[in-house]
Amino acid sequence: MATDLTAFIKTVLAQIDIVSVIQSQVSLKKAGNNYQGLCPFHHEKSPSFSVNPSKQFFYCFGCHASGDALSFVMRSENLAFMEALEKLAKQVGLTVPSNQQNGPSIDRIIYQLMRDMTISCREDLGKAEHVKHYLTTRGVNTDTQRKFHIGFCGAKYQTWFRNTCNRHAKQLTDAGVAVKSQTGYKPKFKQRLMFPIQDSQGKVIGYGGRSLSDQPPKYLNSPESDIFKKRYILYGLYQFRALKKEHVYIVEGYMDVLSLHSKGIENSVACLGTAFTIHHWHLIKRFVRHVTFCFDGDRAGQAAAWKSLTAILPVIDPVIEVKFLFLPEEHDPDSYVQAHGHQGFHDLSKASIPWTDFFQETLAQKHTPNDIAGRAAFLQAAQALIDTMENIHLKTIMTTSIREIAGLSDVHIDKKPQIAIRKDAKNSIRQHARAVVAQLIKKDKQPTHQSPTLNAVVHEPFIEVINTWLRQLESDSSVTGEELLAQHQGTAIYTELAEIKSKSQREYHPDQLQFLLLNLRYLLIDELIAVKIQPDDRQLNEDERRVLQSLIVEKQTIRQQKRELQSNIKTT
Structure with a gap:
């Protein structure tokens, strides 16, 4: 029988002392029955951060951050849920149980192998004069090479690979650094300049390898694996975190980060050959108050900037200042800082524009x-x-x-459409939202149908939870209900969610979840239509009539989708 992860979390939290956990990062002083200190999640001069040892709970009266020891570690150290749980469990001498329902089990020896590989490549770099010369000509100084563990696949690496492959071929393959062939296992990276990719805790999880010869391709990256998922990784984040700065430049490539870093602009991170995503935003926003996206000034750079903005638009936070900086068309951040230096880049950054201006200007051009x-x-x-x-x-x-x-x-704009929501509609929406939550909580590892987030006409906490979960499932459909639920540990709504889980008797089925989501979406649209057509002292204008017509069409489409899905459910 699989171990109940929720029960294990409770065991860990029962044995951990939240004051000790938080005091390792925040200076706390006794204040009556509680402890107070400066909040680590926002800038303040007077302490508004309170820790309650009897309830094992923290709360900030300034930014309203709150939670238990687990949520504090996740937020303060930017750890994934399981990473934070492992860290706290280790402090009380417990081991997170293996559970097939909670995602793929990662062979811990992989991390050690990646570390050993990095060390071997660094030793090879010390003997590879032509590689060191290349880095010098690219403006990457020795201090930056050391901090980012840059290496080279030479003789030392080849020896290490052969010896290690005899014992750990599967782990090397799982890590994406070995490739199985008809004659055995071959290294994925050969004679390449190596850029180790670290997670937020500094563990090496992948590599970028650049060819310095005619060997194609020019850049070769680690494939996606259990430990390496590009959409969750920002190159240089581990080094940036150590700076404890509130402003970050987001650039596009390894060399941009390394060149900026070598010129004294150390507060930069990069995506790994992929567009900036909402997951990257959640990753970085915990550490900063100012974000500057830095792109090439050509058409491709403008398109990448727009894609980045629309990706984070749903969750953009007015507390965080977001700007966009476009370089002259013939430059990227790497070439610009090499040509103009630290001061030149600093002067150029003054020309960055707020995201709101970029949003309006781009649409006005289109x-x-x-x-x-x-x-x-x-x-x-x-x-x-x-x-x-x-x-x-x-x-x-x-x-x-x-x-x-x-x-x-x-x-005329309807300022408060929620006021007109009928009480019976609110209750019905809440009941259907609970039903969706109950299905999601029981979700196993099998993928679910992709479903867009819900547009709520009424404030309903369960719908906010559902939308958060749907966005996560969009990026990783194998996430389980246990993992979704555990993310809310220590929040105000967790008790209700846990109660739904304990009372739910229905097993998870993808089609059933989809049907329940369609029911809820239908109700929300129905109520939105009711708000639009409720009598007042004016007639709908043309824009409002167009919106109303599109809502009616969408409602009809959902009705048809429900019929088809219900037919499928009956036949299975």
Whole structure:
């Protein structure tokens, strides 16, 4: 029988002392029955961070961060849930139980092998004069080489690989550094300049290898594995965390980070050959208050910047200042800092623009609001993106701003549509949301159908939870219900979620989950339509009629999807 992860978490938290956990990072002073200190999650001069030892709970009266020891470690050290749990369990002499329901089991020896490989490559770099010369010509100084553990696949590495492969061929293959062939196992990386990729705790989890000869491809990266998932990794984050700075530059490649670092601009991180994602945003936002996206100034750079902005738009936080910096077309961050140095890059960064300006300027270029058709197209495109935003204050301000650009500042806007929501509708929505939560909590490792987030016309905490889980499942559909639930340990809603889990008798099935989501989506759209058509002292304008018509069409589509899915469920 699989061990109940929730029960294990309770055992760990019962044995851990939250004051001791937090005091290792925050200076606390006794204040009555509690302890107080400066909040580690936002900048403050007077202490508003309180730790309650009897409840084993922390709360900040400034930024409203709260939780138990597990959530504190996850947030303060940017650890994944299982990593944080392992760390706390180790402190009380416990071992996280193996559980097939909780994701793939990672062979811990892989981390040691990756460390050993990195050391071998670093030793080879010390003897490879042509590689050191290349790094010098690229402006990567020896201090940066050391901090980022840059290496080379030479003779020492080849010997290490042959010896290690005799004992750990499977682990090397799982780690993506060995390839099985008809004659045995071969190293994936040969005669390459090696850029070790570290997670937020400094463990090497993958590599980028650059060819210094005619050997294709020019860049060769580790494949996705249990320990290496590009969408969750930012190159240089481990080094950036040690700086404890509140401003970060987000660039596109290894060399951008290394060149900036060598010129004294150490607060930079990079995506790993992939677009910046919402997961990257969640990864970095815990450590900063100012983010500057730095892109090439050509058309591709503009497109990458826009893709990055739309990716984080749903969860963008007004507390964090986000700007975009575009370099001259012939430059990337690497070449620019080499040509103009630290001060030149610093001066250029003053030309960065707020994300709100970039948002409006980009849409205005795509849909020039100079005539009626242009203004309508601009408004439609902008509003569709703004509607994805979760922060109600940002959403309101942005809506007002784009309507002013479209010349509609005097048009009536429903300020508080939630006031008109019927009480019976609220109750029905909540019941259906609980049903969806109950299915998600029971989810096993089998993938689920992709489903967009819900657009709630009424504030409902369960819908916020569902949307958080749906976004996570979109990026990794093998996440289990236990893992989803455990992420809310220490939050206000956790008790209700745990109660739903304990009372739910129905087993998880992907089609059943999809059907319940369609039911809930149908209810939300139905109520949104009711809000739009409720009687008042005016008629709907053309834009509102168009929105209403699209809602009715969407409702009809969902009804048909429900029929088809219900038919499938009956036949299985």
